[in-house]
Amino acid sequence: MKRAFTLLIFLSFLLFLVPSIHAQSNLSTEAKINKLLAQMTLVEKLGQLQQLDGDYQGNARPEQFDLARIGLLGSTLNVRGAKYTNDLQRAALESRLKIPILFGFDVIHGYRTLFPIPLGMTASWDAAMVENSSSIAAAEARSVGLHWTFAPMVDIARDPRWGRIMEGAGEDAFLGSIMAVAQVRGFQGTDLKRQDKIMACAKHFAAYGAAEGGRDYNTVDMSERTLRGVYLVPFKAAKEAGIGSFMTAFDDLNGLPSTANPFLLRQILRGEWKFDGLVVSDYTSVKELIAHGVAADEKEAAMLALNAGTDIEMVSRTYGQNGVELVKSGKVLIKTIDGAVRNVLRAKFRLGLFEKPFVDENLEKTTLKKPEFMQAARDAAVKSFVLLKNEHETLPISKNVKNIAVIGALADDKANTLDWWAGDAKAEDSVTILEGIKQKVGGRTKIRYEKGCELLCDSDKDFDKAVDAARDADFTIIVVGETRDISGEAASRSNIDLPGKQLDLIKAIHAKGKPYAVVLKNGRPLTINWLAENSPAILETWHSGTMGGPAVADVLFGDANPSGKLPITFPRSVGQIPIYYAAMPTGRPLETENRYTSKYLDTPNTPLYPFGFGLSYTTFKLSNLRLSSQNIPKTGKIRFNVDIENTGSRDGTEVVQLYIHDLVASVSRPVKELKGLHRVLLKAGKKQTIEISLDAKDLGFYNAANQYVVEPGKFDVMVGTNSTDGLRDSFSIIGN
Ligand code: NOJ
Numbered sequence: 001m002k003r004a005f006t007l008l009i010f011l012s013f014l015l016f017l018v019p020s021i022h023a024q025s026n027l028s029t030e031a032k033i034n035k036l037l038a039q040m041t042l043v044e045k046l047g048q049l050q051q052l053d054g055d056y057q058g059n060a061r062p063e064q065f066d067l068a069r070i071g072l073l074g075s076t077l078n079v080r081g082a083k084y085t086n087d088l089q090r091a092a093l094e095s096r097l098k099i100p101i102l103f104g105f106d107v108i109h110g111y112r113t114l115f116p117i118p119l120g121m122t123a124s125w126d127a128a129m130v131e132n133s134s135s136i137a138a139a140e141a142r143s144v145g146l147h148w149t150f151a152p153m154v155d156i157a158r159d160p161r162w163g164r165i166m167e168g169a170g171e172d173a174f175l176g177s178i179m180a181v182a183q184v185r186g187f188q189g190t191d192l193k194r195q196d197k198i199m200a201c202a203k204h205f206a207a208y209g210a211a212e213g214g215r216d217y218n219t220v221d222m223s224e225r226t227l228r229g230v231y232l233v234p235f236k237a238a239k240e241a242g243i244g245s246f247m248t249a250f251d252d253l254n255g256l257p258s259t260a261n262p263f264l265l266r267q268i269l270r271g272e273w274k275f276d277g278l279v280v281s282d283y284t285s286v287k288e289l290i291a292h293g294v295a296a297d298e299k300e301a302a303m304l305a306l307n308a309g310t311d312i313e314m315v316s317r318t319y320g321q322n323g324v325e326l327v328k329s330g331k332v333l334i335k336t337i338d339g340a341v342r343n344v345l346r347a348k349f350r351l352g353l354f355e356k357p358f359v360d361e362n363l364e365k366t367t368l369k370k371p372e373f374m375q376a377a378r379d380a381a382v383k384s385f386v387l388l389k390n391e392h393e394t395l396p397i398s399k400n401v402k403n404i405a406v407i408g409a410l411a412d413d414k415a416n417t418l419d420w421w422a423g424d425a426k427a428e429d430s431v432t433i434l435e436g437i438k439q440k441v442g443g444r445t446k447i448r449y450e451k452g453c454e455l456l457c458d459s460d461k462d463f464d465k466a467v468d469a470a471r472d473a474d475f476t477i478i479v480v481g482e483t484r485d486i487s488g489e490a491a492s493r494s495n496i497d498l499p500g501k502q503l504d505l506i507k508a509i510h511a512k513g514k515p516y517a518v519v520l521k522n523g524r525p526l527t528i529n530w531l532a533e534n535s536p537a538i539l540e541t542w543h544s545g546t547m548g549g550p551a552v553a554d555v556l557f558g559d560a561n562p563s564g565k566l567p568i569t570f571p572r573s574v575g576q577i578p579i580y581y582a583a584m585p586t587g588r589p590l591e592t593e594n595r596y597t598s599k600y601l602d603t604p605n606t607p608l609y610p611f612g613f614g615l616s617y618t619t620f621k622l623s624n625l626r627l628s629s630q631n632i633p634k635t636g637k638i639r640f641n642v643d644i645e646n647t648g649s650r651d652g653t654e655v656v657q658l659y660i661h662d663l664v665a666s667v668s669r670p671v672k673e674l675k676g677l678h679r680v681l682l683k684a685g686k687k688q689t690i691e692i693s694l695d696a697k698d699l700g701f702y703n704a705a706n707q708y709v710v711e712p713g714k715f716d717v718m719v720g721t722n723s724t725d726g727l728r729d730s731f732s733i734i735g736n
Pocket of ligand 1: 077282283
């Protein structure tokens with residue numbers, strides 16, 4: 001008995017020395033967190049709130065090993081690769097409490113196998129495809145020891161001058177929510193412990209995409225109604241899909257920087273939405289509270305961010321350096337620190353890091369760039385392309401054509417197959433458009449490639465060679481657009497024309513009067529009025545990832561039929577911005593003959609290409625719109641049936657879109673709002689009935705008191721294949 005007692009004392013002592021929380025599997029996660037917290041010093045707690053940046057190659061810096069060994073490094077960004085993450089993890093597990101490190105990285109649209117940019121992926125309007133691509137990205141990322149991606153970026157963006165428009169789902173809250181949920185599901189799955197899943201992060205909370213003038217990092221001033229009714233909608237959808245983390249934004253929202261904004265973080269995110277995941281700042285955004293002019297020094301910056309609810313500080317070190325003093329002086333309560341640490345530890349438990357802190361170093365070799373991943377990237381790229389114009393069936397190009405000219409530096413530039421947020425993709429893995437075309441046509445067709453000008457296209461000295469090539473060819477493919485470095489973060493443009501002399505190059509070729517098509521490769525809507533008016537065919541291919549080249553060839557030569565639809569309005573000029581389809585009505589709607597109505601004197605109100613627009617090599621006809629009822633109660637549902645027929649001679653996919661307009665409400669409602677969609681593949685000549693249903697509760701809005709309400713009244717409905725026209729009917733929500 002005595003021996004047993006001594007053994008028990010000895011065992012408890014061991015447990016104290018090596019607190020293997022995970023061994024006590026009978027405890028709930030919250031109990032495990034409590035136990036750990038009870039053993040942590042304040043300095044160790046602050047260590048869990050510190051995130052530091054690895055070096056360019058993916059290794060941790062020497063200082064980070066030292067911090068990890070004493071338990072003062074909770075997470076990293078950019079440290080990646082199975083060996084590098086395991087090395088640093090080993091150091092963390094030498095620390096007193098052996099709390100594993102959380103490894104984060106920007107896996108935005110692929111890790112090693114690069115998918116199209118998120119704006120392009122959204123143009124597919126295909127949530128299943130987006131989910132699958134995020135799932136592939138997660139498998140690759142976890143295999144190199146990563147646990148956490150700083151994606152999806154769910155910022156609504158209605159200003160194409162903003163470079164980061166490429167990183168999100170475009171202008172619409174409904175489509176943005178569908179894409180947000182798809183990415184959360186793909187990245188996270190249902191069990192974060194799986195070795196092919198990673199935690200996702202909804203960013204940038206909030207309204208970062210509404211930066212004034214489209215200038216990155218700029219201020220945002222917005223009504224609470226627009227914030228809640230538009231900009232927060234995809235964030236809420238991500239939360240409801242179970243996302244594990246949120247990132248604050250660089251901007252200030254109505255004067256209060258997001259990183260120090262208790263209204264966003266405490267009232268909405270934690271209070272109203274009951275989010276129990278973790279919140280990370282953006283890169284040095286805690287320290288930047290000083291430049292924002294709300295904190296006098298780093299101590300105050302730390303105080304504001306902690307009290308507002310920013311759990312982890314990315315890269316700046318104000319928490320670690322001031323946290324102890326802030327707690328001592330009572331400016332930050334220990335309860336607040338504990339709450340933040342709790343959120344970090346909860347994420348680590350959810351990811352299974354205490355049980356399995358290391359990654360199997362063989363996994364990355366068998367996971368990265370699997371052939372099926374490459375194929376998925378190619379399929380995704382095909383689905384992301386939007387056919388903007390195709391006069392007289394210029395496209396697809398016949399495979400029997402004898403001579404082809406390919407023009408444009410972007411057609412064969414490996415480095416530019418990668419773009420902003422290219423993860424760990426390697427240019428040498430990518431196939432360029434020229435290579436894709438060569439693979440496609442084989443030896444049958446002669447191909448002459450001429451750049452015409454270098455990437456920046458600042459000289460026309462080689463235009464002649466390109467024009468000669470086009471003159472001698474039966475068909476010319478001109479690839480133009482934006483290089484990777486003028487799209488993405490800190491890449492705002494005040495002019496969104498084709499950069500350099502690219503338009504002049506197209507005009508010179510156009511003047512020869514031979515058939516050609518323009519392939520656009522860009523990260524944002526461009527002002528391409530001349531092309532829209534004069535060029536016979538325009539294919540928008542975005543920045544399309546590792547397999548973009550073969551995908552472009554698939555579409556150009558008719559092995560695939562384009563089906564993408566614009567997730568963002570293309571303006572005619574920068575002066576029209578902001579221009580988006582879900583605009584508010586005005587008291588003086590446009591009447592061309594009436595001066596005193598809302599319009600410009602020098603340009604139409606309409607965009608160059610509207611939201612939801614995209615052509616196909618076949619044609620579709622919608623008919624026979626039926627509503628299940630003309631009147632639905634507030635708790636009811638309404639079904640819309642419509643017939644769709646493929647009236648052309650090729651199989652093809654159409655995206656049927658359903659828009660509503662709430663005619664009279666207590667506050668003005670947008671002239672149109674997307675509320676449903678259905679992607680349908682139809683064989684040539686076939687007809688099918690499709691159904692879209694809506695819940696009345698989803699037809700509400702935030703009223704003058706910023707309360708979500710569903711008001712009775714009449715709604716117009718439009719079912720079409722873009723946001724400008726379609727079949728129309730109306731219905732009412734009834735009741736009080
Ligand atoms: C700054 C960006 O705004 C954010 O989106 C990104 O996740 C971090 N840098 C980390 O790279």
